[in-house]
Amino acid sequence: MxxxxxxxxxxxxxxxxxxxxxxxxxxxxxxxxxxxxxxxxxxxxxxxxxxxxxxxxxxxxxxxxxxxxxxxxxxxxxxxxxxxxxxxxxxxxxxxxxxxxxxxxxxxxxxxxxxxxxxxxxxxxxxxxxxxxxxxxxxxxxxxxxxxxxxxxxxxxxxxxxxxxxxxxxxxxxxxxCTTRAPLLEKGEARAKLGLPEDRTMTLVIAGGGGSGTPYAPLTVAARAEPETQWLVAGPVHREGHETDFGNLQELGWIDNLTYYLCAADRVIASAGDNTVHEIARAAKPFLCIPEWRYFDEQQAKARELERLGAATYRETWPASIPEWQRALSETDALDAGVLASLHDxxxxxxxxxxxxxxxxxxxxxx
Structure with a gap:
């Protein structure tokens, strides 16, 4: 039948x-x-x-x-x-x-x-x-x-x-x-494939594709807050024209091998998009979640649930000072990434x- x-x-x-x-x-x-x-x-x-x-x-x-x-x-x-x-x-x-x-x-x-x-x-x-x-x-x-x-x-x-x-x-x-199917790699293997140094702390920022892009100015403050860290930014950013570039802050633009960069990173900063959250969970990385504006506060609500579970650190807006960036990053590093990983199936x-x-x-x- x-x-x-x-x-x-x-x-x-x-x-x-x-x-x-x-x-x-x-x-x-x-x-x-x-x-x-x-x-x-x-x-x-x-x-x-x-x-x-x-x-x-x-x-x-x-x-x-x-x-x-x-x-x-x-x-x-x-x-x-x-x-x-x-x-x-x-x-x-x-x-x-x-x-x-x-x-x-x-x-x-x-x-x-x-x-x-x-x-x-x-x-x-x-x-x-x-x-x-x-x-x-x-x-x-x-x-x-x-x-x-x-x-x-x-x-x-x-x-x-x-x-x-x-x-x-x-x-x-x-x-x-998670709709991403790319294979996961060990951190050292991912860095070798990408030509990244093995012994440097790396933060991956996944910039949102909605609107005009992730604001670049807060990232320059982050780069100053941790000058020894390599900051990698995947996706579009929005510049207002007053930003100062720093040698430890690198824009990658749109990339088709995001999973490699996720595997290579020590921590990840991103929005609360559905697939983005589960990509980070799949790679089991400490996660600082900074939601983007969405109807009905979709991302803010999701970020609050992640924080409640101890799966992510949550900031409603981008940190604007060196001390606040340092607090947010310290909280993120203290997370048990296994909690976030357990949310992916x-x-x-x-x-x-x-x-x-x-x-x-x-x-x-x-x-």
Missing amino acids: NKRPLAFFAHHQGRGHANRIMAILEHIPDDRPVTIMTAAPSQFDNRPRDATMVKLPNMIGAPSRSPALHDQPTPEVMHCVPLGVEEMRQHMGSIAETLRKADPALFVIDVSAEIALLSRIMSVPAVTIRMHGDREDVGHVAGYEACVAMLAPFDERMEQASYPPRLRERTFYTGGL DDAARKAAHWLEEQATRLWAVS
Whole structure:
């Protein structure tokens, strides 16, 4: 008997949603058809298996067609639903038509509270991907309640106390899901491959790709706070024009061998992006977490949970003085990196796929 498909919605901002879905797809049984809806289908060009791709219109920033429609208030149960937006009508209509035609066993939403509500209205069972943040508002809770279950791609110990127990009971925790597959190396081997000295303390800063980049000025203060340390910065930085360069502070720019640098480092400074956290956990490095701005304080909330567990040192903003950098780095060096390492699970993507297959089968079983 032919199986109903699994349908996926991937939010197109950033590559994290697509990469997470592709990691899970690798473990979905071959006899289960897959449909993927996204406004950025090119992010799935390297998907590990066949799938029906549905390109959605990009509705972000599209205008309403009249001032009066634009001025209508947003209902509390929703977050971003302007009226009179043609691209939004086409976007949601494409999702609705795909769900109608595909009649999926399960619709996995990564992420959108409004689309979870649409799925329920269309009588399609949905699973939403859990994310950290201040999401106790009626819109998020309604989206969760509309789903048959939630899937959290992180360790249950990282869950927030504010997440309602009734929803926690309906959430499957995969363990820390990292989409990076590059092999881990011993520190000395990684430094040899990168041509880095063996006997020097090295701090790796993973600069965020969002916005205009990580501010460079705080890093120059860090370089002065530890002049004997080699500071390596991977990713884009933002300069304001008044910074002084230092010989122990090196910009790497975008690199395709980040895992080697992680393995070579003595400590890591980065944001609280999902995959970034689990990359650092996978490499088992002391972690100073400085979150980036995200909607609903997603990264701040995650960083607080990491600090609560003793898995990372947390600073809400970049240290601005030499003494504060020295305190933050001393606290980071005192961490037991094994705590962070325990939050990563090599098998998380397989567990997620297996659980989704179980739900798709259970929900449609006929006695």
